[in-house]
Amino acid sequence: MLSDYLPIVLLLVIAAGFAAVNLGITHLVGPRKPNPVKLSPYESGVPNIGDARLRFSVKFYLVAMLFIIFDIEVVFLYPWAVVFKDLLAQGTFVFTEMVVFLGVLVLGLAYVWRKGGLEWD
Amino acid sequence: MDYALESLIKIAIVLGVIITTVAYVVLAERKVSAYIQNRLGPNRVGPWGLLQPLADGLKFILKEDVIPNHVNKAIYLIAPAAILVPALMGFAVVPFGDTLMVVGREVQLIISDADIGVLYILAVSSLGVYGVVLGGWASNNKYALMGGVRASAQMISYELSLGLSLIGVLMIAESLKLSDVVNLQATGTVLGVLPAWFVFNQPIACLVFMVSVFAETNRLPFDLPEAEQELVAGYHAEYSSMKFAMFFMAEYAHMITASALIATLFFGGWHLPGVDPTDSSFALSVLKVLVFAVKTAFFLFVFIWVRWTVPRFRYDQVMRLGWKYLLPLALLNVLLTGLYLTLNR
Numbered sequence: 001m002l003s004d005y006l007p008i009v010l011l012l013v014i015a016a017g018f019a020a021v022n023l024g025i026t027h028l029v030g031p032r033k034p035n036p037v038k039l040s041p042y043e044s045g046v047p048n049i050g051d052a053r054l055r056f057s058v059k060f061y062l063v064a065m066l067f068i069i070f071d072i073e074v075v076f077l078y079p080w081a082v083v084f085k086d087l088l089a090q091g092t093f094v095f096t097e098m099v100v101f102l103g104v105l106v107l108g109l110a111y112v113w114r115k116g117g118l119e120w121d
Numbered sequence: 122m123d124y125a126l127e128s129l130i131k132i133a134i135v136l137g138v139i140i141t142t143v144a145y146v147v148l149a150e151r152k153v154s155a156y157i158q159n160r161l162g163p164n165r166v167g168p169w170g171l172l173q174p175l176a177d178g179l180k181f182i183l184k185e186d187v188i189p190n191h192v193n194k195a196i197y198l199i200a201p202a203a204i205l206v207p208a209l210m211g212f213a214v215v216p217f218g219d220t221l222m223v224v225g226r227e228v229q230l231i232i233s234d235a236d237i238g239v240l241y242i243l244a245v246s247s248l249g250v251y252g253v254v255l256g257g258w259a260s261n262n263k264y265a266l267m268g269g270v271r272a273s274a275q276m277i278s279y280e281l282s283l284g285l286s287l288i289g290v291l292m293i294a295e296s297l298k299l300s301d302v303v304n305l306q307a308t309g310t311v312l313g314v315l316p317a318w319f320v321f322n323q324p325i326a327c328l329v330f331m332v333s334v335f336a337e338t339n340r341l342p343f344d345l346p347e348a349e350q351e352l353v354a355g356y357h358a359e360y361s362s363m364k365f366a367m368f369f370m371a372e373y374a375h376m377i378t379a380s381a382l383i384a385t386l387f388f389g390g391w392h393l394p395g396v397d398p399t400d401s402s403f404a405l406s407v408l409k410v411l412v413f414a415v416k417t418a419f420f421l422f423v424f425i426w427v428r429w430t431v432p433r434f435r436y437d438q439v440m441r442l443g444w445k446y447l448l449p450l451a452l453l454n455v456l457l458t459g460l461y462l463t464l465n466r
Binding site for chain 2: 003004005006007008010011012014015016018019020022023025026027029030031032033034038039040041042043044051053054056059060063064066067070071074075077078081082083084085086088089092095098099102105106109113118120
């Protein structure tokens with residue numbers, strides 16, 4: 001039912017309000033004594049070397065791509081899992097289907113694994 | 122109108138309880154860690170340090186809010202809200218009790234019994250990763266950037282096994298509604314003696330879920346994103362006063378939702394063996410809420426217990442565990458559950 005989502009919207013509004021109050025309150029109440037050292041990036045006390053817009057390992061990007069591929073497959077499994085028992089009542093073909101689908105998923109994982117996409121060194 | 126008012130009251134109570142619990146879980150964490158390390162922990166503010174959370178809260182508000190010069194200001198300000206709001210919203214679909222008769226109305230003890238409960242929780246809790254990445258990047262600090270990048274890769278990796286581990290449960294429950302999942306566990310037994318909790322039906326799923334949840338909440342042994350010895354504080358290194366507190370609150374609110382979810386999905390929710398699940402008299406309804414609270418508190422204790430007992434993984438170990446062990450294990454669980462249901466249809 002659509003009315004199930006009204007409380008969620010209310011909760012979103014209240015939680016966002018709570019976060020906004022928290023964000024604003026220290027600006028009003030807290031002291032303000034800025035100085036150049038306090039406003040510089042924290043690097044364990046030594047003088048800063050460059051800024052933080054640096055390159056990071058491409059591995060993180062690879063993980064994100066693999067995640068998107070596998071997560072979409074996981075999402076496909078959800079509706080199927082909910083109706084699994086209903087479909088079983090009509091015959092065992094749904095199980096065969098599942099084995100094929102999961103087989104493709106496992107094949108993909110095995111391929112990434114063999115190619116070294118999951119290695120981290 | 123009545124429905125909206127009822128929802129508002131429930132939301133106010135739940136948010137109040139969550140925020141108070143967050144404050145006291147922080148105290149519990151300090152107390153438990155102290156006792157594990159043979160110390161006393163906070164004991165000056167009030168008896169047993171019970172007023173410490175109040176003092177901490179006041180201090181957070183009264184401290185200077187430093188916004189460094191080099192940050193990307195708009196994103197820097199949004200990030201704490203972007204992590205706190207999803208953390209507070211996750212609890213919306215968790216049933217914290219059965220029904221309760223209040224002034225002649227039968228109130229269901231859940232903010233929203235949405236049909237897509239499980240999916241909603243997975244979706245909302247994964248939004249938290251935006252706050253972490255944005256906060257880490259906008260801080261323009263090397264530690265914060267590394268923390269944010271590590272956190273994003275870790276959280277999305279474990280989200281896969283988190284999502285997959287629940288498939289087996291859903292195949293048996295035939296519903297994404299959390300109240301249906303609890304009701305199913307309240308009746309029947311496993312092997313004749315054990316209650317029909319999913320921890321007994323789906324032990325592999327329970328194991329994978331619990332490990333993944335530890336990684337999702339960035340708790341030890343998976344706290345790489347904020348590994349103090351390497352990254353100072355990770356993605357919130359440049360945040361101070363209440364903004365730092367918001368990251369903190371979000372982490373603990375995530376822990377509370379995670380504990381409540383473990384209790385709901387695998388340990389019967391508000392169900393206590395021996396108590397009639399259909400009886401909704403006032404005393405029993407209150408008892409069910411208490412049972413749920415005790416189960417959640419227990420898993421919160423487990424979170425703290427593990428943190429102060431287990432050392433941190435290396436990053437390659439974290440990724441290996443997620444992709445090479447938990448993911449195949451979760452897939453195997455789906456296959457085994459399907460095979461079992463097919464053979465016993």
